[in-house]
Amino acid sequence: MFIFLLGSFYPIIATGLWASPAEFRYDLKPGGTATGEVTVKNIGNETVNVTVERKRLLMDSIHLEYSDKGIANWITINDNTTFTLKPGESRKITFTVKAPSKINYSDAVGALVIRGLPVVENVTGGTQITHGVELVVPIRVELPGPIIESLELINHKAPLILLSFIPGEFVYELRNNGTVQANMTGSVEIKGLARHNIPIEGVVYPEDNYTLVERWTPRWIDLGLYKVDTTIKYGRFQAVRTITT
Numbered sequence: 001m002f003i004f005l006l007g008s009f010y011p012i013i014a015t016g017l018w019a020s021p022a023e024f025r026y027d028l029k030p031g032g033t034a035t036g037e038v039t040v041k042n043i044g045n046e047t048v049n050v051t052v053e054r055k056r057l058l059m060d061s062i063h064l065e066y067s068d069k070g071i072a073n074w075i076t077i078n079d080n081t082t083f084t085l086k087p088g089e090s091r092k093i094t095f096t097v098k099a100p101s102k103i104n105y106s107d108a109v110g111a112l113v114i115r116g117l118p119v120v121e122n123v124t125g126g127t128q129i130t131h132g133v134e135l136v137v138p139i140r141v142e143l144p145g146p147i148i149e150s151l152e153l154i155n156h157k158a159p160l161i162l163l164s165f166i167p168g169e170f171v172y173e174l175r176n177n178g179t180v181q182a183n184m185t186g187s188v189e190i191k192g193l194a195r196h197n198i199p200i201e202g203v204v205y206p207e208d209n210y211t212l213v214e215r216w217t218p219r220w221i222d223l224g225l226y227k228v229d230t231t232i233k234y235g236r237f238q239a240v241r242t243i244t245t
Contacts, residue, residue, distance in 0.1 A: 016044025017116045017133045024139045031101040037094045042085035046118040052081045053113045060210040071110035105206035106145045107181040112137040150178035151234045153243050158228050164220045172212040176204040182234040188214050192226035
């Protein structure tokens, strides 16, 4: 069993493991390099085997996935990627980010994925369940170049029938065909006997597909036909472009 945590501007903590800083941001030119250092500490009561990997983050409203492509290949971990920490011990991990000399997008997000598993003594008989922990330290890189904001709605679906007190899902498949991140806001407006507004927010990085799932639970008074209008506004810094359904 793994516990997943994404970084913020504060140290990230999970059962038995702590990492700081929790996020890195760099502005690089093509071919440019930057270095960083993250401290991992065992704050639990058990000795932990730790592994560190470099990954590209693929995130949407329901998935957190990793890829070995793109920015993952820009990151070099300069220290051992497997080690053991006793309770109270810490280890510094240094890394280098080197941007390609040629790149067709300006925003990218990778990560150091830090996993910890307690050291298990040999046991005989029975079944032993080991609980691990996973910390995700994002590495966000901005590169100069043309700013192209282009978010495409590939597919969307809504439930044909909704029953009172049973959640319905509105699903939108999006792809960022631009060169910069698309910060999304907007709403799903449900019009029937009463009106309901479901807010939308999220971020789609260049070349990424994104599954947006919004849920709505009708009340007993929400009977009859309904109409759904969806508005997704997006942009790198300001939401200046619009997708409607």
